[in-house]
Amino acid sequence: MESFVTTDTDNPALAGLRERISGAWDELSKSERAVCRVLSATSAERLLYASAAELGTQSGTSNASVVRTLQRLGYSGLSQLKQEVAAPFTSTVAPDVRLKHRLDLIGQDLARIQQEVWEEAASLVELAASANDDDAYSAAINRLVRAETVYCYGLGASGIAAGHLALRLRRTGLATRSLDSDGFRLADEAMSMGVKDALVVFAPGRVTRDINVLLDHASLVGASRILITDELGDRLADRVDATLIAPHTPTGLTSDGLAGILVADVLAQGISAVAPDSALRSSQLLNDLRARLGY
Template identity: 80%
Template structure:
């Protein structure tokens, strides 16, 4: 196993956790201190896969005490802490090592596999829900509604979210296309991007050369940019119009695009609510074409 995964010093999130505990210690209750003792002596690997219930049992408290303690420390919940712990693990450890670690941790117990997968999904959804307020969604919806054309881009697993948004936006009546290539052919797909268009980029944690060029091209053309990301807020905030937070899976138990897909769904429903007549006309046209195709 890579040393920083379980090291007390090499994972910055663990150092940050212990610093928060030290600053808050005098204000903690007996049960909260018990939770902190477990958290401060737990490896990064264990935190990634532990549930609030497990940490509650280890500390002799409860899952509610764990969540309450984390919130007092400044985290929104356990998923928030996991996101911070996972950052160096996800970027520095190969997928094969992460997969091996996940298999070794979960084992072959189907009940446990099911429970941990659902637990992580629920935590990610809650973190995504609380990370984006109405103003962030409103800003993105306004940009999309005013666009002449919308271009949706996502690399790898993020492409699933980009495809979902492009498909569903088209069904509301908005002119939308999915940027489905990268590298050399990507130039063909964005050469007509204009000042009245919007580029939606799904980029959880890496700025690839393609993304860098897309951002530069959008700025050169005067097009607006909506960024859906987990880790790139600070790095890219000056180059985009608005940002929506899509927490990335810290363990690989759930789909990498889970929260991004749900954020796309919120945008689509928001647009349908703002312009119901257009959405209805588009839906009727779609069903008419399907009927003529025999569906």
């Protein structure tokens, strides 16, 4: 076993990576060990912006070898490793500092920038697709389709995803309200929530006071509670009825709301599938209103 594997690091995800490599080293092939050498020698900042193809080139293997090696180590792929590596940055490093790191590492090459953005988006889609099984979606859909009104909450990029879900659900025939205020005004928006309603909270990585109050209020009045998150599933498991995973960007290259929007699309399509008559009536009404408005 080679000494690079046990190199100290302040990033717990890299420490975890090196522990996995140490445990699996004797079973790894020559190409997998080459990939592991590169992974262990790469800083957290550089790993966030490295593609599988780049890591393959550096290790003298291929992008497929990188992915296979990570899977041998217990990761779903490079995206999962990046998500774990990014967690300390999002909670402890100021946004302007993260931006400077990103600019320093990617540079001004437009072709490189375009490639990095599309590759990260593809990785997020792949990770989100594998993070939620049919049972998880069914648990959320069953509560949404029975709700008299669905309250969708999120702020910032999460607010975009929450607004998108409210719009898509309204088009399936569900009554929705988008909660896009915070603090004092949020009380006005949430006070009508009742026992026959459902609350959907988009909360990627932080539990704010507003989220705490909304979940407590929904529990108090008996409303269903659905969480769409990246990191808070375990922490909030006992306070919600259903949880779906929507991984957020580990680098800031893509929108934090990207995966949340796609999860919302799955929910809307699922509700259309289980309640097609309502969805059809709503579609016909929407098209009729558009026609009368001249569209």
